Amino acid sequence: MDESLANTVRAEARAWLEANWNPELGLVEWRNKLADSGWGVPHWPKQWYGRDLPVALVPVVEEEFARLGAVGVAKAGIRTLAAATILAHGTDFHKEKYLRRILTGEDTWCQLFSEPGSGSDLAGAVTRADFKGNKWVINGQKVWTTSAHRAQWGLLLARANWDVAKHKGLAYFILDMKQPGVQVHPLRQMNGHASFNQVFFTDAIVEPEFLMAEVGDGWKVATTTLMHERRGADGLRSWATATNLKGRIYDEERAEVATTMEPYKWYPQRAGRVDLVLERARATGKINDPVVRQEIAKLLIMSKAAEWTARRARAAQEQGRPQGPEGSLGKLVASHVARAAARIHTHISGADALLSGEDGPMNGVIPEILVSVPAVSIAGGTDEIQRNIIAERVLRMPKEPSVDTDKPFRDVPRNIVST
């Protein structure tokens, strides 16, 4: 990194923040100032609320924000994916209309990709987009949509052409969620929470100017969104921590974080709560059961080795070395750890594992682990897909012969639910 540029940027950011930061401002009012000055997203283009700075300098600016306790632009949720996708593929009209309100947090977004008939095989989407009377008419169903009930806008992947191959017939739209043709229903999970939604389209309308790129480019645009989703997945919790500082703007930020994080409150249980295992085993006396001891030891070994593997990957990254295979394993290993932890929590709890809620161990935390862990090996790419990715990208094993990519999608066998 260029040291003198870093120093200049730091000084400029500090001067601007010292002159403008005021915790008694409203959240939106302050973020509009950030958008006007370019300091909220300094790596974005100057023309669009940024300062054209290299991404490597963003941490320098963030340090200056942290020094004063200054609040940043809205970063939580799907809106960051929307921003990245619009910056990469959107028209000036899209950028003008959406980017500022994304930064201020006034608009909430949702991602309309997964369908009941296409989970791992996302490009097999069958939600229809038909061009009728100068408008796109949308029919079909999406699922696993976080925040759909609150969102103003959706990033929609739909099929516009059934006579070409699967990946070539997709189109990518920005859809107005607040219209009569869009119905949102919460989707209740096996652990009782409803963190996601199902979204139904019945002749929902998209005006032509809300198509991103061209018809047929939908998969390419979706790949941009997915790439940013994967890159940001680790940051999920870092942005979720609200401060306890005093001031109007902090109160508004806390409310925003609480709303955004509400769907994720069971996520620690989903990961298995390895941190509770020894404590629970001591409390129940199961720590003295030699079989349970062995199982606990296996879990702790796997969990420690997983942690150290992640540290190896990070160390390689920080030293600018090419990342070895250790960087691609985290998601799959996390599934193994969570499953083993859930099994052991069951063994430790004995008959108490039959109970839930306030009757269950630790006021229901343990039962919530048992019924939340199955999500880990499915959400964000199933274990099976992770293994395929490791095998094909890391181990360079050949792809399976394809049966659906070189014929019109109309002729590809698919799930009955999608007709």
Added chain:
Amino acid sequence: MRFSFTSEQEEFRTMLRRLLDARSPATEVRRLMATDSGWERAGWQKLNRELGLTAIHVPEAYGGQGFGFSELGIVLEEMGRSLLCAPFFSTAALATNAILNAGTDDQKKALLPPIAAGDITATLAFSEDDGRNDAAGVTMVATPSGSGHRLTGVKSFVLDGHTADLIVVLARSPGSSGESGLSFYTVAGNAQGLQRRRLKTMDETRKLARLQFDGVEAQLLGEAGAAAAPFARTMQQAAILLANELVGCAEKLRESSLDYAKMRMQFGRSIASFQATKHKAADMLVDVELAKSAAYYAAAALDDGDDDLPAIASLAKACAAEAGLQTAIHAVQLHGGIGFTWDNDTHLWFKRAKSSEVLLGDANYHRELMMQRWAN
């Protein structure tokens, strides 16, 4: 550094791998494993002197190079990969550490330079016929005799015990029990009254011997009656070093079966294109990488003087033992029928993974040791 190697360490590994690939191809492993000694003095001395392998972690004051366990771990990982047939683990990972942990300064000055120089080989005799790895299990008795001691009893499962020039022996004073009254002694390999018999081993690349002592003359090493602590330390170091050797062995098995799967055609396509094969290959990568992380971390923890070392050592050994075995099983499976033949090399590494799984205590044993540190 517990999470990465320095560029010097990486260069050392590269050079070592190149040399071991050249000197210890599978044909050479097969030739040496069929001999009674299991290794050849001339070839081993040449390689050892070129690289100073037995000197690596010996302090300079005792004729060594003064590197740490991270470097020694690299050597063992590469030896596990190449299945080098040499008395290295017995000499460097067992006897040298016992002398470093227990010996007086004068004893280290006398015993270590010829070991570091590669002039003599050595081993550590602790297990007896019941195969226990703990100090409390020792029954061999040392009785005072003149200026020295005389050893009577049996040691078994002694690594390279039939060829070692110097044997470090763990024995106890008459009438003592448990962890008290234990001392280390040194015995010459050709001492009178010592009968050495090579045991027939499942893993022919790793020779074990049963040693019968009938009043064998021995010299006390370190403080009398105080060997329990340095012995425990030696076992922790050995467990970590064996974990590093195991990950080298496992990585070799993983790579060779992946290469084979990519080449093997069935049903008109490479078997590597089947998901059943891919998923197994991905699982093997996970097992090996996790075990590497634990083995590297533990070796660095030794160099850093980590307080939690006993637990970390057992963690690394248990993790590597399971990973090595699982990888070996998958490797034979991926090779199919040819993987079960003697002519195919897979069984050489399979057997090494299996013998390393058991040597110094299996995964159940080490998980229990770890829990004894962490459970309360």
